[in-house]
Amino acid sequence: MNNTAGHPGARAPVIVTMADIVPGRDVAEVLGIARGSVVRARFFGRDFIAGLRNLVGGEVTEYTKLLAEAREQALGRLVAHAEEMGADAVVTFRFSTSSVMEGNAEILAYGTAVRLS
Template sequence: MSNTPEHPATRAPVLVTMADDIPGHEVEAVIGIARGSVVRARFFGRDFVAGLRNLVGGEVSEYTKLMAEAREQALGRLVSHAEEMGADAVVTFRFSTAAVMEGTAEVLAYGTAVKLK
């Protein structure tokens, strides 16, 4: 067994869970906080259609899609950060959102990067 780091392409994917632990695995070490964020802005095309939907009620699917894309991008950045840290997993994963300025929102994905035995 070599002490050289594995090539990224041969590493197992980073496990991500909202739980405090991963069944069947034992945490060897806590590495630190892994995070990934994205700030997304609305744009006129979506705002126009969303405004029309707002008049008749119901789900504003344009914004639902925008926020889903932002969550996926933030999660991808969290996984990349955890990989850079040498983590095998991220436990206690969470999302957080905040308004940055009018018409923009930040989606932050964060959790505890750990090394598994």
Template structure:
């Protein structure tokens, strides 16, 4: 997993929540959609190991780590975008994943950038 020190979302003053509001805080301005995305492709070495693991069953840890790192990177990019918008928080935060082409996927982090009172 990505080191917390490498993730701007963990060092930022921008609060990120899946809730529609921030408890005990008032939203005074909606700044728009904040987003961050990353496209990751599979790697032959991981595919080979994952293929072997698939024969015996169980979690494919190589892909679990790949996607966890991609989510952290997308979240960090979302936070940077929110900061550029002048946001104090991002509410209604979500992740989305889609296939871009065979062997690669986009991880999208998005939410509503807001200013708090």
């Protein structure tokens, strides 16, 4: 999400919210579903360290970091898709996670792309 202040003719960044509305703005047009996804795989180094953590308990920080990076990437792709659609905002934004196959997870970011008045 780029800051376009001070660049003549540049679009304002897409607003992303989990709410049904953008406070103080009206929805002029619903453009459709915007989405962005990424499939991330574990790798042996993280699996080995995570296996050791399973023995002693606690947070598996290697996977926490992996999933946080994947969420940010999926969100970035959602924003890019919304921009391609000509949206000013994405409302009802959500994340979804699913297993594609053992060791792989899809992170999906989705919401309703809208133009604001």
